[in-house]
Amino acid sequence: MNSMNSMISDIKAALSPLETSEPAFRQIAAVVKPDGIHGALAYLKNKGFTQLCILTCIDWIEDSQFELVYILFSWTDGIHIQLRARIDREKPFFTTVTDIFPGARYYEREVHEFFGVEFCGNEDLYKPLFLELWDDIPPLRKDFDPQAYSDSKFPMRENANEFLSMTGGGDDE
Amino acid sequence: MNAMNFVYGFLVLVAVFIFQTTLTGINRKVTARLQKRYGARWYQQFLDIFKAMRKDSTSHGWVFDFGVIMALGGIMATVIFIPVAGFEAFPGLDNVFVISYLLAVGMLGMAMSAAGSGNPWASIGVARALTNMLAYDIPLMIVIFTMIFAFDSASVGELAAMQQGMGVLGWNAVRMPLGGIVAVIALLGMLGKKPFDSFIAPAEIASGPMVEYGGKHLGFMFILHEFMTFIEVSLILNLFFGGGATIWEYMLKYAVLYTFTTIISGVMPRFKIDQAVKYFYRVPLAMAVVQGLVVIFTGLGVKIWF
């Protein structure tokens, strides 16, 4: 556990996080200010956290905030670190981290597609990645209603008796 | 050459188709039993072929159709040349080289049609099939070459007839034991059975050359496969296992040899194509060369035999 404790103290000293915790075994979570993310990532990459496992996002709709979560992994120490930062939900703009982790290009596109967060500096941001021909607000935002979308797009099966015919086909055309 | 030859040739084709397709069905059952399954019906292969012929098909242009016809035509011509228990529809045309190179017409047609579909998987499959052919053919041809030198004949029918009359001891597989082993291994490669089936690998390259075939094209491919199997097994049977004095003996031996390859392939994993080449150029090639040198320089097994 020594390496964990020294890592936490290092992080506290170097990044001055708003808050740190240990959510699980050999995992560290640190909440930083949005403008501290870049420096923190560069610092941690130097310390051996060479892998960006994922970049994801959480929609805190009551606080009107998006929380970006960067999870890093160190292959030398075997420690995961979550870096969390909250940005304004109404103005979801953030800078890209592709200069530090080039692989973040796809994660940022994913977050953009599902939450609408814009990462300035990522050239491919507006190319579609997962959703093909999406025509609504980003689907993982809390104010998106999947049931309504599903009802409007994908017809439901209305009556149970039809199922008994076992032949399918469009009886109701 | 008169009309009767062609009638005989046609009858040979029909008979071979029925015989080989039945045998394939039975061998599917054998494979199933190896895997502790009940297996398909013995006539399942007929159903599959007729079903495929019944369906609609898609075509990717004239070479896609032409290649299929050329393949089946070439293979059927080769079947007519194969001597079966002393019977030949066109006597005298059963030269080893004619048969093995006429077989290549069929393969070229199939490769052409497959590549003509425009599907890259088909091209990859063809590339593998041709590489596989280069691997198995050299050891086999060396052994056959030795045999032609030793017996002074390149006629498959004559070579088969020479082995008869001495029982098992007359078989070339016994006279040239290393050559016999090479022949059986090469037969596995020729038939595309495991472990040498990387060119049709269904899960990896979506059945390779067959990827775009459906309907009657696929039916043609199945018929072609039956005929090709017959040619390849018959070639090895005639050259190394003495053919057959009567048609019944021939059929029995044929069934045993073919089922034997099925059983071997039933318990084998698959070689990568470069592994197959390496294998053939290490073990069977060395065996074939040793066998060739022994026969050519000492006559052991051919000139000196009881």
Place this chain on the structure above:
Amino acid sequence: MSIAVFLAILIILAAASFFVTAANKKAGGFATVAVSLFALAMVLSMKGSVGGEQSFMYLGFSITTVGWYFSVVMLTAYSMTSFFNPFWMKKMIYPAGYNFLYLVSMAGTIGMFFAGDFITLFIFWETVVWSSAFIIQQGKSRKASYVYYVLSAVGSMATLFAIMLAYSVSGTFVIRDAFTGLAGSPGTALVVFLAFILSGLSKMGIFPFHVWLPEAHGSAPHTFSPVLSGGLVKMGAFIAFLSVTAFPAYEIFGDMLKIMGIPAPIYFLMLLGALSIIIGTLMAIKQEDAKRLLAYSSVANGGYILIGILMLDQVGFAGGMMHLMNHALASAAAFLAIAAVAYRTGTTKMSEMGGMIHRMPVTYLVYLISIISMAGIPPMGGFVSKWLVFQGLADKGLLFIAAAAFFGSIGSFMYVFRPLSAVFLGQLFTRDKDVREVGFFMMFPMVVLTLLTLAAGVFPNIILRVVTEIQKSAGIEPVTLARNTIVTTNGFLDAFRVFIVFGFGFAIAFVLFIVRRKSRKVGLMDTYTSAEFIHTPELLHYSHSFYAPFERLYDKAPDTMNMYKKISAGIAELGGLVEAVFYGGKPAKTIFWIMAAGMVFFLAGGVFR
């Protein structure tokens, strides 16, 4: 008409074509067509005057069947290829020079094949080498021309040496007499034999002289590659033929060590032939350029021809001689087909094309039939000749050479299929959507060559009858021919019946195909792609490193060209050293060394006399 007059007319016509081309490029191109067709007609009409001896000033000619046969092969390649000339004139740097040299080299080959003595032979040989070297450098690279010329020069010098040595012993330049005079001294005979055949080997591209073929064929003008491969390479076969027939190699080396009944020097040359089959095949498999691929295939086929001719027996020899014709037809047709494609698309790189069959179906059929012949598949000509070579080998029990022959034969399926698949089949590239088939004038020679290839496969006895005459004139037992049938000790081949049965099978398959319901036509892009949508045909075309898993098995093998490069670097270094020691910037020093060397030679001559 005497040969000398005929050649003089050809050379005058060549000079005329120079001026015609200078006036009008296209007309100059048509002039080469007319002149080469005239030459072909003249040579064909000479069949009757076989056996004549003629001389003109210092030159001696003798009209032999073999010379006639070779001339016909050569002129077929020249005249058919010349049909392409008018259309390529605007791509040439020096069109007038090209046409002139084209016809001069053609005249040179005729003179060489009808040569009655060594001086004539050598003069015309050099004419061809020089004129073709200047043609090759009009293509893509000059380096190719150097490689070609250097290797030809090695052969030429060796031949000159052999001729002089033979003259010093037997005192005559007349081909047959000069060689038979050597019978008394087998040591000299061996040196003469090896030195003489060296030029043949280098011309035919036998290992280790094969490096010039891919360079020269690959970068020669597209209209000259068919001639190089179909024609000029066969000059080497002529030398090989002279080495074993005019030079009675089997008799002179009769007392030497024999391997399977073949004298050791000849067996050694056969092994070289076998090696070139293997190397040609392996290298052809991994080429990315269609013309280089076909060039390496010429190396491999040269191996078959050499082995066949060197066997000098009833069957194998006939096979070698016939393969010469078949390969000339097939290879010229294949090169012409590639040239036709290059004419429309501007490239010969296989990975830059695809699906040309949908735009150039006739060219495709030409290429298909020529590669079927090259790979030795019935019912084409190549099969019959390879069959004869195999039968000859099996008769003698030459195991290792046969193994190489089989390797080359099966390997050829691999390399000939590659351009077929990459250039003609597969996806049609967006860039080539509007490509059209070549015009009738370019299609004509290709179709003629194709029909000849087919005829050679169905009625092989037409060619084999000439070969039997050659065999008789060479004093060996001719191959037995019955009506449509070739008989050998190991069995017989009835090519016509094989063709008929093939047609029968094809007819059944065709009927079976058309009685079933018509199939739905779909586009090339509508293929199974694991249900993914792909819109770019270039990405869906498999052509680059086609046999990657197989190529990987031998990509570390040493390269002959690199070996030559190392040697040349070594020689350059040595030259630098010599220059530094003996020249050093002061002429006086150089003169001193020359005088010193001269003194040493004179003294040594005096002492050892």
Place this chain on the structure above:
Amino acid sequence: MVLDEKDNRSPWEKIGDYFSANSVWMKWYCTGCGAIEMPPTMTSRFDMERLGMGPMATPRQADVLLITGYLSTKTLRRVIYSYEQMNSPRYVVGFGSCTVNGGIYYDSYATINRLDMYLPVDLYIAGCMPRPEAIMNGFAKLIDMIKKGEARGWRHYQENYEWYKKNQLDSLGEVIIKDEFHE
């Protein structure tokens, strides 16, 4: 489609249907979790080869398109593309409750609810997931239907092509799209 439609097949078609029924080759579209139930159905315990069924590598060769589980809009596009590559007669089997009515993904923004709006389903096998027994039972039923000429979904698709196309476009926007990884 109605069950009691009169059997007006010609004798040739009857023979053809006999062959089709006894040699049913499948293309599994492994869209969802249902695919895991196929290996036990295929191997020695249940052995579907005895019914003449077997897996095939490509849609061109196959007779049955087996949709094993939920379909996202993205996969539905590929499924439709695959179905149109198949040769008639061709059949579709919906597998599991997701293809029937959306199953547990009934309110998802990404998955469709009813497969038969987009493709002519000949047979549904209900369950989440259906066990191999149920699958075998369903296959036996399918074979019976083909034999009797009742599995006419492919013809239905041809006849009502506009209706299917309209449904497809309503839900998917466009069937064949360009995506970045292949351009």
